[in-house]
Amino acid sequence: MILSDQQIEFIEKNLKLYGVNSKDLREDLLDHICTYIEANDSSDFDFLYQEALQKFGGYASFQNLQLETNYQKFAKEIITINKVKFSFGFLVILFLVTGLVFQMMQWPYANAWLLCAILVSVLIILPIHFYAKYKKSIHKFS
Incomplete structure (x- = not known):
């Protein structure tokens, strides 16, 4: 046909x-x-x-396929967010170690390195973390 x-x-x-x-x-x-x-x-x-x-399998299985597809997209998004958090966390540790070495050696700009670590933590990592928690809470209810 x-x-x-x-x-x-x-x-x-x-x-x-x-x-x-x-x-x-x-x-x-x-x-x-x-x-x-x-x-x-x-x-x-x-x-x-x-x-x-x-x-x-009928329409019920189609709806289950849709839910599974949504879950897989959500899981990929959360994995990407976690990778970004990890990368910036590594950057924070790098800034902290550099700042502490500069501090111990009494070299200039030690405080700038430490300030960069704090700024990256507060302005990048924390918002990303709270965004991921928000997305997870929304996904629980949908």
């Missing part, structure tokens, strides 16, 4: 209606459903569409 544009739009609207909001996931599911329908010789679109839905 060859699908018409209206039938493809119908399938895509149904996927969106039943909670598949991610465009990439929706396109993948649409492709799988259309391929399944076109592989059959029957000309009854409604029957083949229902059969395809049952084969792929």
Whole structure:
């Protein structure tokens, strides 16, 4: 069976209606459903569409796929945030050690190095940390 544009739009609207909001996931599911329908010789679109839905687990499994996709995107974002925090934390330690060495050797600019460490901690690491906590708290409720 060859699908018409209206039938493809119908399938895509149904996927969106039943909670598949991610465009990439929706396109993948649409492709799988259309391929399944076109592989059959029957000309009854409604029957083949229902059969395809049952084969792929129905709308409930599509919603679970959407939730899993959202969770994976969230996990990648948190990993990226943690890498940025780690990098700036390393920079803070570098500034602190440099500042302390300058302080012990009584070289100039020791206080500037220590001040840089404090500024990076307060202006970069803390906001990133609180942003990550905020994102985690929002993700718990959604």
